[in-house]
Amino acid sequence: MKKILLTGGGTAGHVMPNLALVPELRARGYDVVYVGSYNGIEKGLVEREGIRYIGISSGKLRRYFDWKNFTDPFRVIKGFFEAKKILKAEKPDAVFSKGGYVAVPVVRAAKGRKIPVVIHEADLTPGLANKLSIPAATYVCCNFPETMPYLPAGKAVLSGSPIRKELLSGSREAGLARAGFSGDKPVLMIIGGSLGSVHVNQAVRAVLPELLAKFDVIHLCGKGNLDPSLTSTPGYMQQEFANEELADLYAAADLFISRAGANVICELLALRKPNLLIPYPKTASRGDQILNARSFEKQGFSAVLEEEEITEPHILSDRVFALYEDRERYVKAMEQTAQSSGVQVVADLLDKVCG
Numbered sequence: 001m002k003k004i005l006l007t008g009g010g011t012a013g014h015v016m017p018n019l020a021l022v023p024e025l026r027a028r029g030y031d032v033v034y035v036g037s038y039n040g041i042e043k044g045l046v047e048r049e050g051i052r053y054i055g056i057s058s059g060k061l062r063r064y065f066d067w068k069n070f071t072d073p074f075r076v077i078k079g080f081f082e083a084k085k086i087l088k089a090e091k092p093d094a095v096f097s098k099g100g101y102v103a104v105p106v107v108r109a110a111k112g113r114k115i116p117v118v119i120h121e122a123d124l125t126p127g128l129a130n131k132l133s134i135p136a137a138t139y140v141c142c143n144f145p146e147t148m149p150y151l152p153a154g155k156a157v158l159s160g161s162p163i164r165k166e167l168l169s170g171s172r173e174a175g176l177a178r179a180g181f182s183g184d185k186p187v188l189m190i191i192g193g194s195l196g197s198v199h200v201n202q203a204v205r206a207v208l209p210e211l212l213a214k215f216d217v218i219h220l221c222g223k224g225n226l227d228p229s230l231t232s233t234p235g236y237m238q239q240e241f242a243n244e245e246l247a248d249l250y251a252a253a254d255l256f257i258s259r260a261g262a263n264v265i266c267e268l269l270a271l272r273k274p275n276l277l278i279p280y281p282k283t284a285s286r287g288d289q290i291l292n293a294r295s296f297e298k299q300g301f302s303a304v305l306e307e308e309e310i311t312e313p314h315i316l317s318d319r320v321f322a323l324y325e326d327r328e329r330y331v332k333a334m335e336q337t338a339q340s341s342g343v344q345v346v347a348d349l350l351d352k353v354c355g
Contacts (some may be wrong), residue, residue, distance in 0.1 A: 002354050003031040005090060005174035006051075007106040008098030009042035009058070013263045017120060019049055019100045019340075024347045035083065035088055035349075037102045037255065043130065054090075056082040061301035065130035077105060078089040087113050093354040096346065097137075099130050111136035118346065122262035124291035126150055141342060143262055144295045157349065160342035161266035167247045168270060168341070175252025178245050179237040181216040186213040187247035188320065191264060192222050192223040192278050197226060200278055201225055203310040207317040214321065218249055251253065255324055260304075269301055270340045274330040276303045276323050300333030 004025055008014040008285040018034070025032050036042035039056035048054045083106045087095075095110045095117045097103040110117050120141040121130050134140055140151045141159035148156045176183050186237055188211060192200045201221050204211070211217055212235045221227075221237040227236055250271055258264055260279035268275045277296065279289035296302035303323050311318050322328070 001029060001031050002093040003033065003090065004211055004350060004354075005033050005087070005092035005095045005106070006098075007035045007095060008100050009036040009040040009102040010100035012041060013122060013261055014033065014098045014100035014103075015042045015045045015264060016164065017122070017162040018096070018107040019051075019162040020341070020343055021096065021289075021346060022049065022051060022288070023189050024343050025350070027091060027135055028347060028351065032180075033092070033157060033243045035102075036142040037107030037108050039176050041101060042100075042102070042197065054086055056086070056102065056105065058105075060247075075166075075249075076105055076349060080109055081126050082127055083109035084112065087115060094163065096120070097130075097133060098122075099127065099133070101129050104129050104132050107133040107136045118353060120159070120162070120342070120346065121147060121151075122266075123147075123288040124295055125288065127286075127288070135287075141346055142350070143266055143339075143342075144292070146291075146295055157345065158339070159349075160339040161263055162343045162346055163267055163270050163341040165341075165343070167250060167267055170247030172248075172250070174247035175239050176222060177248070178248055179252060181235070181237070181252070185214070185216045185235065186254040186324065187218060187252050189218040189219050189220070189249065189256050191256060192225075197222065197259060197278075198225065199260070199310065200257065201227075203278075203316045205230065207314060208233070208236065210291070210314070210317040211320065214324070215254075218253060220249075231351040254321070255327060257320065260289035260296075262288075265292060265296055265302065266339075266342075269296070269334055269337070272328040272331050272334045274320055274323055276306055278305050281307045299337065301330060301337075303330075 006087035008018050022032055027082045033052045034046045035054050041146050057075045071275045088107055097107050097119045107117050116138045117136055118139045119137045124146050139157050140155045141157045190204050215233045221238055223240045254277040256273055258275055260277040277293040279293040293304045297304045305319050
């Protein structure tokens with residue numbers, strides 16, 4: 001039996017696409033093992049799925065001053081030697097990396113042992129961890145056509161993001177029942193990211209009466225962001241986050257307000273759901289969400305509203321109403337693209353490098 005070693009961590013966005021690959025890899029006869037940090041978010045997510053997990057030391061590689069910059073390089077070096085030992089013991093036929101700083105020592109160690117590596121870059125421009133890993137890769141997969149020029153010729157593959165199969169097979173009826181909706185109104189769903197977004201939450205709740213006149217609303221507002229005063233509001237369902245029920249809630253929703261993280265917008269594309277993206281501003285990130293959102297806007301998949309604009313009264317509700325009226329145009333653009341879930345593309349590449 002051939003073996004694939006998966007790596008990636010630091011955020012759920014570096015883990016969930018890896019987990020999306022596992023059923024397909026197992027169906028193709030691969031043994032799967034995961035290497036991540038000792039105590040990162042990836043550990044619990046991976047072990048919950050019954051995948052064998054091995055931890056290594058990990059340090060963050062920062063472009064700004066932090067006292068940890070003096071100690072984290074030693075953790076990275078330690079992680080590199082730990083990864084070398086793991087690769088020697090496990091003897092994987094290939095490594096697949098979803099990125100994050102824990103993946104860098106694993107990928108570099110794999111190159112030293114001449115183990116083929118496939119990398120996936122989620123955002124439009126490669127982050128620092130993947131920039132350090134790309135020289136060791138056989139192939140580099142990406143989500144956006146605009147990413148291709150940033151990648152080495154001969155390595156770049158426009159794959160789309162690996163998406164969990166269960167997200168594509170939710171039940172609208174179950175989602176409506178979960179939310180307590182009759183189905184008489186279209187459903188608007190708000191996703192603020194894994195931790196929620198205070199700014200998006202505030203903007204939505206400021207125009208909630210206007211939205212509820214037209215839609216039933218599902219609001220995933222993030223941990224600690226519930227508003228008790230709205231608990232009994234007819235047509236409004238708020239919860240911190242969704243796990244097993246997420247596929248059903250996706251199926252129930254007719255359109256979305258979302259941040260512009262690469263994984264969630266690729267899920268919306270695969271589901272052919274019209275969406276209004278509110279990317280994190282450059283003041284809160286390296287600007288990757290803005291680039292992601294503009295790419296989807298250019299391709300006709302999404303409408304975009306800058307965070308700075310949602311402070312204006314009623315602009316959010318006006319843009320949501322406009323999106324709904326023009327929803328068929330967005331659906332048509334999404335249906336015409338070849339991009340969908342990248343599971344098959346990535347699995348085929350792993351077959352190829354494994355021989």
